[in-house]
Ligand SMILES: Cc1cc2nc3c(=O)[nH]c(=O)nc-3n(C[C@H](O)[C@H](O)[C@H](O)COP(=O)(O)OP(=O)(O)OC[C@H]3O[C@@H](n4cnc5c(N)ncnc54)[C@H](O)[C@@H]3O)c2cc1C
């Protein structure tokens with residue numbers, strides 16, 4: 274029996290876009306996505322795909338990527354397939370517009386997970402780079418009654434257990450959990466692999482499974498938001514930088530040191 | 540509810556004492572409690588919480604809940620989670636506050652889901668809206684590019700508060716509190732995740748989180764070697780040393796050096812950045828610095844929008860004379 278691994282991946286607007294492109298529609302409390310800027314798979318979720326693929330590198334495994342949203346850029350969401358994941362399940366419905374409410378997202382993902390069937394391991398990103406919540410995976414784990422381990426930089430399985438090396442503020446921690454379990458991973462896991470040409474070809478042929486709210490056996494009421502946004506705005510930072518100029522760069526360095534001394538900062 | 544905890548601070552404990560974040564949560568909690576006209580309670584659960592009871596009282600809690608159980612240890616977060624859930628169920632708080640520490644960040648979402656309510660994650664400020672009588676939480680989103688004000692609809696309203704967002708409140712030993720001991724049921728089988736090993740990174744320098752001065756480098760340094768030069772500066776100034784995520788991802792410096800949204804939060808008096816562009820996710824971890832200094836060859840770099848002093852130039856030329864001048868000034 275191959276291991277069944279589910280990866281949770283979210284489509285987000287590119288978090289590294291230039292600041293000037295970032296705009297908020299305050300009235301509707303939404304970020305306006307510039308049409309020229311393609312969305313991306315949340316960075317940590319690419320790490321999650323990579324973590325699953327590394328397991329698959331050493332033993333038989335079936336990797337299913339699950340994503341929930343109102344609409345998707347299919348070519349973007351197929352990236353995990355081109356990296357080597359086996360299948361893609363998209364939970365797509367107009368009712369799924371509130372991706373801000375972690376609990377509702379977790380409900381929908383949990384319904385999909387239960388519909389797909391038994392699994393050994395769920396791998397998610399540590400947080401989505403839009404709302405930086407770091408909540409959805411933990412809520413999914415709670416709804417499914419699973420043990421959870423966060424911020425993994427190395428994920429290994431064996432003997433029905435998962436061993437995770439976690440990145441801690443001042444070192445690492447190794448923890449172990451029985452499976453099924455949920456693990457979230459971070460960028461310390463390392464660079465996700467690039468899709469190969471063969472992978473890209475294979476991904477082109479694969480079609481995602483698309484499920485609506487109804488397919489999941491949910492009604493809108495179960496997805497009522499627990500957290501509501503009452504305001505969304507861009508904070509103003511006042512720029513009053515004093516530029517230190519000298520005859521050349523080296524001179525500016527010297528003057529900077531003198532300036533810090535004068536300001537009693539050193 | 541007459542016996543409600545009101546605003547409940549769930550405090551972490553460390554070796555028989557309250558974690559430093561508890562005093563910050565109490566500052567936030569007292570404001571919310573005053574706004575709601577409710578009492579402030581502090582709850583601790585651990586294997587050794589006796590001494591923390593007076594500590595919590597001295598911070599200004601009107602009521603203190605203490606749960607002592609030998610099987611509660613920091614290595615078993617699932618037990619602490621269940622203890623917190625039982626405390627909440629027994630005390631019916633209107634508001635629950637947790638610190639977004641390494642542990643709190645993971646415990647809070649599971650606790651919220653266990654109680655069937657929402658959670659405002661990573662908040663910088665919590666306030667009571669006079670019209671609705673609900674708590675509004677302000678939190679950075681989109682890597683710090685935007686701020687959101689959010690309201691939790693359920694009860695309790697829960698917020699996870701970023702460490703250092705609030706000043707710790709001053710303890711006063713003459714304060715007293717009503718002490719309530721709760722009995723909860725926990726058993727070992729609830730702890731499924733087991734700690735195998737903890738490896739502390741050896742570090743010689745000053746701790747980043749408490750450093751008065753921090754020096755940090757970014758991708759523009761191009762390789763690990765220039766960090767040696769930054770270490771010289773750090774040595775001269777008695778400063779901590781850090782980096783952007785780009786420098787960490789490149790493998791030039793260890794992850795423990797990372798400052799930012801997913802790294803450390805620093806609040807030094809002086810923060811000197813070299814070849815860091817100042818992405819919002821980086822600034823998220825250092826915008827509490829009193830004075831930011833930036834050396835960057837790009838005059839348009841975002842870092843200059845938040846810096847007090849800046850040099851537009853090549854670090855390879857700027858930093859040696861900066862270092863030499865510092866050495867002379869400090870000798
Ligand atoms: C969810 C998420 C979380 C993140 N968390 C963090 C985090 O915690 N911390 C963090 O730092 N980042 C974080 N990031 C990444 C962040 O978005 C930026 O990519 C990162 O901070 C960039 O690092 P940098 O400034 O070193 O590199 P760059 O943005 O590439 O900037 C390099 C700078 O060096 C300057 N430079 C180049 N050569 C020279 C020279 N010779 N002399 C002087 N200047 C020079 C350039 O002008 C440029 O401004 C996160 C991103 C995401 C999506």
Ligand SMILES: Nc1ncnc2c1ncn2[C@@H]1O[C@H](COP(=O)(O)O)[C@@H](O)[C@H]1O
Nearest residue numbers: 281282341397398400401406407408409
């Ligand atoms: N809409 C979604 N679809 C699929 N996975 C998601 C979704 N939202 C969040 N996740 C997963 O949960 C992680 C943390 O997200 P968040 O709690 O929103 O910060 C992400 O990195 C994803 O792995």
